[in-house]
Amino acid sequence: GESVGLHLPTLSVQEGDNSIINCAYSNSASDYFIWYKQESGKGPQFIIDIRSNMDKRQGQRVTVLLNKTVKHLSLQIAATQPGDSAVYFCAERRGSSNTGKLIFGQGTTLQVKP
Amino acid sequence: EADIYQTPRYLVIGTGKKITLECSQTMGHDKMYWYQQDPGMELHLIHYSYGVNSTEKGDLSSESTVSRIRTEHFPLTLESARPSHTSQYLCASSKGLGQYFGPGTRLLVL
Numbered sequence: 240g241e242s243v244g245l246h247l248p249t250l251s252v253q254e255g256d257n258s259i260i261n262c263a264y265s266n267s268a269s270d271y272f273i274w275y276k277q278e279s280g281k282g283p284q285f286i287i288d289i290r291s292n293m294d295k296r297q298g299q300r301v302t303v304l305l306n307k308t309v310k311h312l313s314l315q316i317a318a319t320q321p322g323d324s325a326v327y328f329c330a331e332r333r334g335s336s337n338t339g340k341l342i343f344g345q346g347t348t349l350q351v352k353p
Numbered sequence: 354e355a356d357i358y359q360t361p362r363y364l365v366i367g368t369g370k371k372i373t374l375e376c377s378q379t380m381g382h383d384k385m386y387w388y389q390q391d392p393g394m395e396l397h398l399i400h401y402s403y404g405v406n407s408t409e410k411g412d413l414s415s416e417s418t419v420s421r422i423r424t425e426h427f428p429l430t431l432e433s434a435r436p437s438h439t440s441q442y443l444c445a446s447s448k449g450l451g452q453y454f455g456p457g458t459r460l461l462v463l
Binding site: 271273275280281282283284285288326328332339340341342343344345346348 | 388
């Protein structure tokens, strides 16, 4: 079936470098996307979201880019810090459902090397 | 940080026991969700609720059941735990688009 997926299971970066985590989705009807960060032993934590009528949104040290043409979503983390080490999930909401149901991707583990 | 709580955080139990995982939120959110997650893997929706007295099964088949008698409370019950139920169970709530997660319950069934 359709799913939200991430390109790489693990990403290793040097502290201070920028990180880019990618996500591909398959349903063109998806209208809302979220990035979550999950640290070991904790529940997912909301990072940033974007609606399908936007192609870029910025937060504090994070930027989400949405390319609807190729159904691609990315999370950019500037000046990556050791505290950014975690598993990152993208999630999509499909269509105009008001149930709030999200479909989650498989997750990318970000390892930050000191 | 979202005000959503789960208890217990960790549970080790024998096969055949009945268990209830608790989830409470103090944000007044109408929608609540239960996900199952194996270590490092994606989240799978097993139950959700639009509001009081409303519950639906999620995308992943589960032998668990849920109830929603109060807005703030969404417990999940396993009538007879089995080793295949070993996993992490995450509760979430939402009012609009985004979902806020609790810390999860790690369940180990021996």
